[in-house]
Amino acid sequence: MLGRAEEIEPQISAVLFEHAISAANFSSDSLSCLPNAPWKIPAEEYETRKDLRNTCTFTIDPASATDLDDALSFEMVSEKVFRIGVHIADVSRFVIPDTALDREARIRSTSVYIPQHKLPMLPPELSEQACSLVPGEDRLVFSIIWDIDDTGNITGRWIGRSVIRSCCKLSYDDAQDIIDGGFEVDVSGKTGPKLHGQFELKDVVDSLRSLHGITKKMREIRLRNGAFWIEIPKLAILFDERESM
Structure with a gap:
């Protein structure tokens, strides 16, 4: 029973x-089988991986998330070409x-x-620590990077292992506020997501809005080529004070 x-x-x-x-x-x-804590990236990993630590990189997850396993990066290659990266925690290293x-x-x-x-x-020692793409820490990832022009066409790509350093953890609400245009950048840094390293919150905001703009163009291309748009409802489970559904 x-x-x-x-x-x-x-x-x-x-x-x-x-x-x-x-x-x-x-x-x-x-x-x-876990590495000794605190774990540090060995020097040889920096020598054999692409170094992306100076690229504006951030995560988007639920506000309470601690296992941050993917990140986005954005940079301008030229006036009409953007470089977009998706980075997945390299669990195979561990x-x-x-x-x-x-x-x-x-x-x-x-x-x-x-x-x-x-x-x-x-184990949390990996999923929430050594492999979690927490802001301000060097992390090992597997990356795919695309060069995309302002019409949404892919002009180049790179796939491989790299090292990143996320500058910011955005919540879903933060990201949606930025996309909707209702997010105000607090230059004092007293409110909003906490920044780590060389990038400012404005860099993250501009990057995410640029990513959203490119996403819309690429979605239009897919729909024009016959893709389906499927709306999937989001389920939520609510509990009363007795923790009953």
């Missing part, structure tokens, strides 16, 4: 059981094939987000 049907925890336990999702702690064998950690991650398959719970695919 899992518990009373009207309570949230038994409902969650039932869903996890039905879909064979593990809520157990990571095994000691898996944890033994998870070696056929180790205990690799085998357990394969069993878990993905991080699972359910009401009031997060069941990570990788």
